[in-house]
Each structure stands twice: as structure tokens, then as C-alpha cells.
Amino acid sequence: MKRSDFFYDLPPSLIAQHPLAQRSDSRLLCLDGSSGAIEHSYFHSLLNYLRPNDLLVFNNTRVIPARLWGQKETGGRLEILIERLTGIDTALAHIRSSKSPKPGSRILLSAEQGAEPGPFSLEVIDRVGALFALRTPEGQPLSEVLQVIGHMPLPPYIERSDEAFDQDRYQTVYAEREGAVAAPTAGLHFSDTLLQALEQQGIRRSFVTLHVAAGTFQPVRAEQIEDHHMHAEYLEVDAEVCEAVAQTRERGGRVIAVGTTAVRALETASAETGLPQPYCGDTDIFIYPGYDFKAVDALVTNFHLPESTLLMLVSAFAGREAIMAAYSEAIEQSYRFFSYGDAMFITAAKHAAVKEEMRS
Known part of the structure; x- marks a missing residue:
């Protein structure tokens, strides 16, 4: 068909x-x-x-609150959408940015879109097709990071930012x-x-x-x-x-x-x-x-x-x-x-x- x-x-x-x-x-x-x-x-x-x-x-x-905002160490802003958790401190994710981050680079995470980075970060450890393999530093549970600064991953056809009720x-x-x-x-x-x-x-x-x-x-x-x-x-x-x-x-x-x-x-x-x-x-x-x-x-x-x-x-x-x-x-x-x-x-x-x- x-x-x-x-x-x-x-x-x-x-x-x-x-x-x-x-x-x-x-x-x-x-x-x-x-x-x-x-x-x-x-x-x-x-x-x-x-x-x-x-x-x-x-x-x-x-x-899980799977949407994250951040920036590369060089300053470029980006958006992360976790595709799936692969371990306590690892995940596969989609990354939207003007230029894709390279393996070995670090992403500085923010609590809100456009905000200054906070204490959390992720390392890009590999590229898997269209996805990026990410890891938190020092084995920090990724779920803890998401609970603090992650946003609910509303579908693309909902044309608004997530709100508290979501x-x-x-x-x-x-x-x-x-x-x-x-x-x-x-x-x-x-x-x-x-x-x-x-x-x-x-x-x-x-x-x-x-x-x-x-x-x-x-x-x-x-x-x-x-x-x-x-x-x-x-x-x-x-x-x-x-x-x-x-x-x-x-x-x-x-x-x-x-x-x-x-x-x-x-x-x-x-x-x-x-x-x-x-x-x-x-x-x-x-x-x-x-x-x-x-x-x-x-x-x-x-x-x-x-x-x-x-x-x-x-x-x-x-x-x-x-x-x-x-x-x-x-x-x-x-x-x-x-x-x-x-x-x-x-x-x-x-x-x-x-x-x-x-x-x-």
C-alpha cells in the first residue's frame, strides 16, 4: 500500500x-x-x-522529563530530546543545534531555554546514526538530572512550551x-x-x-x-x-x-x-x-x-x-x-x- x-x-x-x-x-x-x-x-x-x-x-x-536545553562549550545553543535511557548515567538522544557536537565534547545544561548554564553537564561519547550517545560526569544518575532541570517532552504539534500542569x-x-x-x-x-x-x-x-x-x-x-x-x-x-x-x-x-x-x-x-x-x-x-x-x-x-x-x-x-x-x-x-x-x-x-x- x-x-x-x-x-x-x-x-x-x-x-x-x-x-x-x-x-x-x-x-x-x-x-x-x-x-x-x-x-x-x-x-x-x-x-x-x-x-x-x-x-x-x-x-x-x-x-520522563526528557527535553533539555543547553549550550556547547563554544557557546552554541542546543536542544536535547532523550530517545531512551541506556544505563544509569547514559542515554541516546536527538540534538538540535546549528552544528552537531562532536564526540568528546561537553554540553553545559540550563534549566530553561536561553538561560545561563547551571551545574549539570553531559559528555558526547559517540554518534549512533542520527542519535548521540550521552553520559553524565562521574556516574551521576541521569534520572536525577532530568528531575531537576528536564522538561516534559510535548509532541511537536503542541505549539507551546510545557507548563506545570503537563x-x-x-x-x-x-x-x-x-x-x-x-x-x-x-x-x-x-x-x-x-x-x-x-x-x-x-x-x-x-x-x-x-x-x-x-x-x-x-x-x-x-x-x-x-x-x-x-x-x-x-x-x-x-x-x-x-x-x-x-x-x-x-x-x-x-x-x-x-x-x-x-x-x-x-x-x-x-x-x-x-x-x-x-x-x-x-x-x-x-x-x-x-x-x-x-x-x-x-x-x-x-x-x-x-x-x-x-x-x-x-x-x-x-x-x-x-x-x-x-x-x-x-x-x-x-x-x-x-x-x-x-x-x-x-x-x-x-x-x-x-x-x-x-x-x-
């Missing part, structure tokens, strides 16, 4: 720049992947679309394991109150960990989407999740992934046997139309960028035509898009129908 098959025209005014006052007040577009039928609702009414034997699978990664709102209420540099945004709609209501209704939950990397915003440049090289992200699926999925199948319930990261986690863990198996390591799974889903029956997700790998994933799940029609409807109804925007609840299309769509 072509990249252009996943293009849609989005008015900039529909890109959410701030979260709503209450997490679960977001709108919810419900799409039946088999029929293409659409319903409009609100996220606090998600219970109306769930059943007592269903299992919700969440991603419990926690976003430290809470660009984080799920169940975030636990630090390591992501972008939020698993479908989970941002869940409040503690809604989670309690789900539990009272017998909706079970499990957690995977997938540390979302900055590569999630990497555009697809290949015209044939099969030629796209997917970035890698760290993933853990434990035995407890695998057992919960198996029990859900036995009860006749549905496995519902909260976010595309949970989909990628479960499908990676199911790749070898068709059922989730414990998994620990990197995943670079790329899901696009024609993929045969093994673990996931329904999906809670936000709206995704045109021509993005995430839009291709949901198109594989519900069918490209159904997804593009739903997005057109969402635009017409002035839904809010992307990280701080509204959500969708999607049930899977019959895979045979999706494959027939590809052939036609």
Missing part, C-alpha cells in the same frame, strides 16, 4: 493544544470495524461498550515505570474514578510496559509503506498478563488494548505461538493492513497523524476505508485530535474483509 493512502486533511484548529479540565470528559467515537457503524459518545460512558468478562490491557510506562496531565494516572519520552495517550482519558467504576463492573485489567520512544513521531518517508523501517522500543510482557489473556479467552471475554502501544506489546508477545508469551526486550513490530491480529479484540485509542504508522495500525485493525470514514466524520463533528484530544473505541473488523479490501 502507498503512504498517500493514509493521508487526510486536518484543520489545524482541531489539534488539541491543552487537555480538558477533566480527563474522562473527552468525546468518544465508537467504530464497529465489521460494519463501519459509528456512534458518538463521551469517554466517561466507556462502560456502556464493555462487558463484565472483558480485559483491559494498559501500558504502565511513565514519561507534569501531571501528560502522564496516565497509573503510570509506574519510568522510561517513556512520549505518553501512551489513549490512557490519558482514564481517571481514578473511572478505573474504580470499571473494577466495580467486573472489568479486569492487566499491565504491560512499553517505553514509548521519540521515534513514534518519525514520519513514514517510503512511498510503499512496506519499505518503512520501524524504530525499536523496549517492551516487557510478564507471565501474569499472558495468564490474564488466556483466562479472558476461556471466559469468552474480549482482550481490549488501551492504546496502540498495548496492541504492539500483545502482538509482539504473540508472534511465535499465536498466544501471548512472556517477553522482555526490544520490539520493532510494524502493523499495517493485511496483518493478522492474534491477541487483541478491541482498541481504545486517540486520533493519529496523517500517514503515520499508528494510523496504519488502526487501519489494519478496522479496515482502511472504515477508519478514513470515521476520521472524516470526526473532523466534520469537530473532534479534538492527537495527544490531548478525543478518543476512539474500535472493535476489530473481520480479517477476511480487511484482506478483501486490500485486494480491491
Whole structure:
């Protein structure tokens, strides 16, 4: 399939720049992947679309304050976005500057953009493709530096600086394991109150960990989407999740992934046997139309960028035509898009129908 098959025209005014006052007040577009039928609702009414034997699978990664400002020893200003932590005192990062820093050079860090450097610094130890390997001096934990002067890494389509409220709102209420540099945004709609209501209704939950990397915003440049090289992200699926999925199948319930990261986690863990198996390591799974889903029956997700790998994933799940029609409807109804925007609840299309769509 072509990249252009996943293009849609989005008015900039529909890109959410701030979260709503209450997490679960977001709108919810419900799409039946088999029929293409659409319903409009609100996220606090998600219970109306769930059943007592269903299992919700969440991603419990926690976003680190991964954006840093600083300057080279020669004075040139730069911006750092951590891609992933690789050790206690090391990381791979993107660096934006007029001239790339060289291995062996030192970066003097600032608390704010344009501010004078403070006591913290980083050494450039290597160049790894488009990324830079960085290290703190004398083994100082990098996480400590980030907690003091790091900024929340808001996506590029949020055209403002991070503010104090982003430290809470660009984080799920169940975030636990630090390591992501972008939020698993479908989970941002869940409040503690809604989670309690789900539990009272017998909706079970499990957690995977997938540390979302900055590569999630990497555009697809290949015209044939099969030629796209997917970035890698760290993933853990434990035995407890695998057992919960198996029990859900036995009860006749549905496995519902909260976010595309949970989909990628479960499908990676199911790749070898068709059922989730414990998994620990990197995943670079790329899901696009024609993929045969093994673990996931329904999906809670936000709206995704045109021509993005995430839009291709949901198109594989519900069918490209159904997804593009739903997005057109969402635009017409002035839904809010992307990280701080509204959500969708999607049930899977019959895979045979999706494959027939590809052939036609």
C-alpha cells in the first residue's frame, strides 16, 4: 500500500493544544470495524461498550522529563530530546543545534531555554546514526538530572512550551515505570474514578510496559509503506498478563488494548505461538493492513497523524476505508485530535474483509 493512502486533511484548529479540565470528559467515537457503524459518545460512558468478562490491557510506562536545553562549550545553543535511557548515567538522544557536537565534547545544561548554564553537564561519547550517545560526569544518575532541570517532552504539534500542569496531565494516572519520552495517550482519558467504576463492573485489567520512544513521531518517508523501517522500543510482557489473556479467552471475554502501544506489546508477545508469551526486550513490530491480529479484540485509542504508522495500525485493525470514514466524520463533528484530544473505541473488523479490501 502507498503512504498517500493514509493521508487526510486536518484543520489545524482541531489539534488539541491543552487537555480538558477533566480527563474522562473527552468525546468518544465508537467504530464497529465489521460494519463501519459509528456512534458518538463521551469517554466517561466507556462502560456502556464493555462487558463484565472483558480485559483491559494498559501500558504502565511513565514519561520522563526528557527535553533539555543547553549550550556547547563554544557557546552554541542546543536542544536535547532523550530517545531512551541506556544505563544509569547514559542515554541516546536527538540534538538540535546549528552544528552537531562532536564526540568528546561537553554540553553545559540550563534549566530553561536561553538561560545561563547551571551545574549539570553531559559528555558526547559517540554518534549512533542520527542519535548521540550521552553520559553524565562521574556516574551521576541521569534520572536525577532530568528531575531537576528536564522538561516534559510535548509532541511537536503542541505549539507551546510545557507548563506545570503537563507534569501531571501528560502522564496516565497509573503510570509506574519510568522510561517513556512520549505518553501512551489513549490512557490519558482514564481517571481514578473511572478505573474504580470499571473494577466495580467486573472489568479486569492487566499491565504491560512499553517505553514509548521519540521515534513514534518519525514520519513514514517510503512511498510503499512496506519499505518503512520501524524504530525499536523496549517492551516487557510478564507471565501474569499472558495468564490474564488466556483466562479472558476461556471466559469468552474480549482482550481490549488501551492504546496502540498495548496492541504492539500483545502482538509482539504473540508472534511465535499465536498466544501471548512472556517477553522482555526490544520490539520493532510494524502493523499495517493485511496483518493478522492474534491477541487483541478491541482498541481504545486517540486520533493519529496523517500517514503515520499508528494510523496504519488502526487501519489494519478496522479496515482502511472504515477508519478514513470515521476520521472524516470526526473532523466534520469537530473532534479534538492527537495527544490531548478525543478518543476512539474500535472493535476489530473481520480479517477476511480487511484482506478483501486490500485486494480491491
